Amino acid sequence: MKRSDYEPLSYFNDEQRAAAVDIYKIIKPNIIGEVSLSRISNETTIPLRTLQRWKNGYQKYGLSGLIRSPRSDSGSTKVDTTVQSLIENTRLNYRRISIATIHRKVSAQCNQQSLPVSSYKQVYRIVKSMPNSIIELAHHGVKSYSEKYDLIYIREAEKPNEFWQADHTLLDIEVLDGKMQRRRPWLSVIMDDYSRAIAGYFISFDAPSAIYTALMLHQAIWRKENSEWPICGIPEIFYTDHGSDFTSRHLEQVAMDLKIRLVFSKKGVPRGRGKIERFFLSINQLLLESLPGYTKNRTTEKLLTIQELEKKIEYFLIYDYNHRIHSSTQKTPVNNWNRSGFLPQMPESLEDLDLLLLHVSKSRKVHSDGIRFQGFCYINTNLSAYVGEFVQIRYNPQDLAEVRVFFQNKYPSTAISPELSDVTVDIKDIVAARSKRKQQLKNQVSEIKSVADTLLEEKAKEPAKKNRKDKKSKLKRYFND
16 A cells, blocks of 8 residues: 655554564564565565565655555445435444444434444444544533543643642441431641642531631641651642632631632632542541441441540541652652651741631630630630630630630630649649739729829819809999999
8 A cells, every 4th residue: 555645753663673673574674784675585485575565664754654544445334425324323322232233223314314333233333433522412411521521721830849638438337426326527638739738637527617718728828746747838829619618708718818829710610620530449448438327338246436536537647648658749649748858837926826717706704713615624824814704716626625815806815624634734823813803903993093082172273263262243333344
């Protein structure tokens, strides 16, 4: 076969190029001038004309000139175009239909319309050559087609903390809640796109909400006490879906203040988060499948409590996943994030971050023994100045050891519960604070009394002046008066 135009060698597959190399090895002695083509023909029993065609092809087009061109009618079914349309239309009209049924239906239509009837083999070739994408579109609609075949843009970060993404999943495991009822918990995760490291997470029986997202982001941004979990800092971009917790006004304000750019996935098309979806698959395969209560592997073992599951997930995230070599990066997420020379951008203080993200707020009265909340008492020496006043407290539902106290929208102190915290408040400090407060109040009382006494003295002098004025007669007896 002749070809008027030869494609570059890169257009052909490995088998075609390997076959061309074998042909070149046969004619190579003649190409370099050592042996004639006649002698090669005699030794190999290859027709001389074929050898000449090979040589001419190589001299004109290089190695690609030795690749045999396919037949022009290769793959052709020799089926009338109308009949082919009938075959394809029948396949698209039925979601589940065998090729034999398609052949019978099309044959009946061809007989009615006096068209040439195709063989089963021809119908088989046409049906199998139809793209899966067009079948998916016809049978399952545009949304399903888009999820499988639309070209998407995958964001790739070039450095740590450049791009964080967050998502939630209902875990495939049942555990016992506080009432010993079987329930499936939610897991929320924030992942650093560059390193694949988990920066923060949250576990709860409640559906994802703005409060829990804020707490998770608080954990992700601030430095962890565990040295094995160094991931922290303010991300440049925070990528999420259009869930109400992610699109809340509160999160929008936090992003503005911390200079984080919020990016949302297309509504109704939660795609482009394959990395975090892959993580959810990993936690199923590497952790949940081996635990009692896994929904896809029912056992009679005793179920875990939510607290026991939290400990296992915490250990998995910090000591296993973050320190396991990732299949894509070929590095552990922690080492990849904590690369040489990288310094994360941090908030100015933990208090500033708390005010932004810990927005669970309650009003409480300050008693002489502190603030009472959730059955615990919270104390701080600074609260002595606010006994009897109503204050606002902000707290972390997962850590009730301390609360932030606000009075008239100002942040005076943090109150601590000695029952929940290792920190204790010395009785001497309390006595000193009370004494200081009493002295301040005494000084204020003295100052108020002093001002009041001064005013009373001035008021007492005013009647005497009026009396002296009243003694002078105002009657005019003469014109000169």
